[in-house]
Amino acid sequence: MTPVVEILVRGTAMGVAAAALMDLWGLLLRRGFGIPTLDYALLGRWLGHMTRGRLRHQRIATAEPIPAERPLGYLAHYGIGVAFAVLLLLVAGLDWARSPTIWPALAIGIGTIAAPWLVMQPGMGAGIAGSKTPNPGATRLRNLATHTVYGIGLFLSAAVLSSILA
Secondary structure, eight states, X not given: OOHHHHHHHHHHHHHHHHHHHHHHHHHIIIIIHOOOOOOXXXXXXXXXXXXXXXXXXXXXXXSOOOTTHHHHHHHHHHHHHHXXXXXXXXXXXXXXXXXXXXXXXXXXXXXXXHHIIXXXXXXXXXXXXXXXXXXXXXXXXXXHHHHHHXXXXXXXXXHHHXXXXX
16 A cells, blocks of 8 residues: 555544544533534534635524535534544654554644634634633633544544554
8 A cells, every 4th residue: 555545544544433433522422411512514504605605604503504514514524534634644654653652643633623713613603712602611621622532533543543454
């Protein structure tokens, strides 16, 4: 397997697995503790409105719904998860992927918090780093925990793949 193909194969598997772990985490928060998490339909709605030239909203929940917004949101969520996993592999290298350690994966996972804090949340009307949410501190803590879970997912999936693709 060429290095490019290996990065794409590993990155896709790691990104999907880590995003799925984020989803399980969100499910635990919602069902186990009644803590609200991102509705991917709203992510899809936001992205759908971008194709119409609207990048920012006062409150995305009140914006006009987009056809197939939930599948679009999930597709984006997993696509972004794969993109950040590929970034990890480009930064840390295939030697890391073949013998992974936790810190590079956690660094990328936690670093991905910049995307929602600086792009998604302001665009959806929640302000920079959730500053316009009812409880910005709780929002930030929940976001940080979720992206830490993503980093853990990157590491765990890389560890599994290192034994499968050895």
